[in-house]
Amino acid sequence: QKEVEQDPGPLSVPEGAIVSLNCTYSNSAFQYFMWYRQYSRKGPELLMYTYSSGNKEDGRFTAQVDKSSKYISLFIRDSQPSDSATYLCAMRGGSYIPTFGRGTSLIVHP
């Protein structure tokens, strides 16, 4: 079993939909959680950074962490075609080195 599991997709939704992207993990020591957005032929861009359980909101994006279930989510409200990208989850414990999911490809069509 991989430490971090992420469905590769692609996930295709119409413009305006609420998108839910998810990762599960097995290492209970993880306490820092990140979401990155990666456009084609570009580097990953940090979207959200959270510590421990709970929710964090930033504009149309909400990150949710459920440590008891070892499950994290990223919600995108009012999705736009410009949100089409690959979304990577990442997480770590006390190390400086995160463990990444393999990414979910999201397509938002007009």
Next chain:
Amino acid sequence: DVKVTQSSRYLVKRTGEKVFLECVQDMDHENMFWYRQDPGLGLRLIYFSYDVKMKEKGDIPEGYSVSREKKERFSLILESASTNQTSMYLCASSSKGQGAGQPQHFGDGTRLSIL
């Protein structure tokens, strides 16, 4: 904003050549990292550095070396390039901060083709 700059976006080299990939960050970050990213395999850590002149092997260091002579610059070296090193190479940096530090910030990558 954090800026991580990789010297080349696209690079084509021949097998057996020595290849240098350069990365510079402007945020005085202590930690720097080199990854490669391949379809279906995700991000794989090659080398990282916690300080100047310091380096640690990641998960796939074979065929690579690194150099960190200055805090802001981290170089990846392919000693003798081979076709299986054709990939997207990503540099990242992070601050040690407090406790377990801060998240990584990435450059835009170098797409390297070895012919």
